[in-house]
Amino acid sequence: MPRLKHFVEKSREGTYYTIPFTVPENVSRVTVSYSYWQGTKGLLREIHPQNIIDLGLMDEKRRFLGWSGSAHPSIFVGEDKSTNGYLVQRPESGEWSIIVGAYHVVPAGVEVTYDIGFEYHKPGDPESKNYKQDEPEDISSDSANAEPELLFGDLHIHTIASDGALDSEAVGKLARDSGLDFVGLANHNNYADNFCLPDIPGLTFVYAVEWTHYKGHMNFFGDKAPFENSFIANTPEEMEKIINDARSLGAVISVNHPKCPFCPYKWSSMNFDMIEVWNGPMRGTNIRGIKWWTQLLREGRRIPAVGGSDFHRPKDFAKLGNPITAVYSPSRRREDILKNIRAGHSFVSSGVDGARLTLTCGDAMMGDAVRYDKNKKLHLHAEQLRGETLVLVTGSGERVIKHFARGNLDIDIEPKNDNFAYVKAIRGCGKRGAVRALTNPIYFQKEEEEDN
Structure with missing residues (x-):
């Protein structure tokens, strides 16, 4: 040896x-x-x-x-x-x-x-053949012309393919039985699971891999094998090449837990498509992540927020489906789910049984851009509230729109002439309580943007 x-x-x-x-x-x-x-x-x-x-x-x-x-x-x-x-x-x-x-x-x-x-190989062995892992049947329904359906998913799950305790089938069944409609198996620097996904009725697997680097973690969604040779990057130029190559294959790039004290996002590059603002149970790490995302919005960036549990094993600190990303999708096909998450047609909540927030402005929904009109109000539809305070976040600050909301409700909100607006539900004292749910923003266009 x-x-x-x-x-x-x-x-x-x-x-x-x-x-x-x-x-x-x-x-x-x-x-x-x-x-x-x-x-x-x-x-x-x-x-x-x-x-x-x-x-x-x-x-x-x-x-x-x-x-x-x-x-x-x-x-x-x-x-x-x-x-x-x-x-x-x-x-x-x-x-x-x-x-x-x-x-x-x-x-x-x-x-x-x-x-x-x-x-x-021993003498007399049959001729060896390369083992080809089969493409699983796309179990999701094809209903591209249907009305958008609200689907719930967890975009950050680990299996035994990296440092998780369960295989993809066990995780998938647990997710389905927990009320999830889709999952992303985002294993560290390997995408082997993407080539042998189980067939679990009612559950869609979104292709994923967690690009795990000592300067930060990113989920690459949408392509089975987003890096063909290696994930190695020791310079900013090599990092940019990995991201651009993955994106050329159709991958959507999401920064994970950017303010985690153990593995924060240290790259200076802003070359990503989404931000995982909520990773695992709500805590200071996530509050700082939401604050960073909001600052990018105030600087003019239009970028969706997502959430994922970072689940590794049962009875762990990170629970499957806490948080979830809830997306309005016209079908359960993985391509449609990811397309609408990338578009920001989604909100993040503590779980399937947590607060549900949908923000619209006329025909526009979360993630869309509309021309600012002081006569056109934002509309918030909320469900499953349990005493949360609802806060409107805009480019110029925050204001409470409802204290201690319970059950289901609909609220019309007068917009300000800002570049964006989103709503978060918090529990606790003042505007700094624990976030229980948040929408993606609706963006307001200026006249010069429409001309372009």
């Missing part, structure tokens, strides 16, 4: 790079195991980290095969089966690459040992 010893210097911390190794002919499975001195373990590892070295793999054509971060000390790729999170394919001979992620490194550096194993 070949063994590679590799020393990771402190100067490499926060970067990604590759180490080559040779795969001989006639191999049916490649296994890579690794070990190193970790230091602090368990939950304290993220708070007081010592060494955390992540692992991924590319084949002889530099095709990206998968990524497991630091979740598994050993992974394998084979023609009939692979470690969860890695593509199933026949190993071809040539120079393969270990992807090294130097997440945390002590000042003295750390030595990593990689043991590489091969299983070979």
Whole structure:
């Protein structure tokens, strides 16, 4: 069994790079195991980290095969089966690459040992064929001409393909039984689940992957394999290329938990399409994310807000379906769902049983732009309120429109000559209470915008 010893210097911390190794002919499975001195373990590892070295793999054509971060000390790729999170394919001979992620490194550096194993075809074995993962049947209904239906989904879920505890089928059934209509399985730097999604009646899977970088996380929605070679980016230019390449394949880019203290968005680039302003249970991290998004709106950016639970396992801090993204879509097809989320025809709420807010202005709905008219009022339709205070947020500030609202209600709101308006439902004292739901904005056009 070949063994590679590799020393990771402190100067490499926060970067990604590759180490080559040779795969001989006639191999049916490649296994890579690794070990190193970790230091602090368990939950304290993220708070007081010592060494955390992540692992991924590319084949002889530099095709990206998968990524497991630091979740598994050993992974394998084979023609009939692979470690969860890695593509199933026949190993071809040539120079393969270990992807090294130097997440945390002590000042003295750390030595990593990689043991590489091969299983070979036996004489008399049938001719090997590349395993092709089937495209699942699109179970969603095709009703493009129908009236928009309100659908509920969770756009940020992890499975055993990365660091979750359940497989895609178990997660899907749990989501459906929880009242969700769609989900996004956004595993860290791998999209293996997108090629073998289960068929679960009543549930639509939106293609997703969480591009997990030490300078911030982003969900890439809409394409099964939004990066073909590697997710590695050590410079702003490489980061921009990954995003632009993914977008050229049809991906929609969403910044995840931008103000998380452990993995905030550190890139200076504003090259994204949506912002996950609400990640998991409502807390200070999300309040800061909403504030950042609102500031971008005030600067003139038109960008939808979404929410996702970041669910990993049952009985965890992050609960499936808390929060949800609720979208008005003409069908349950994944393309229609994503198109309308991208358009901002949606709101975010604490759950399926949480407050439901729909903001319109004449025929325009959330995410749309209308010409400002002081005689045309905003209309808020709200359901399932439980004592929340409703607050109107605009480019010039905030104002309470209803205290301690309960049940269902409809309110007409006089707009101001601002560039946007959205509504949030909060629980607690004053305007700084815990957010329980928020709409996407309606944007107001100036006359010069219409002329263009």
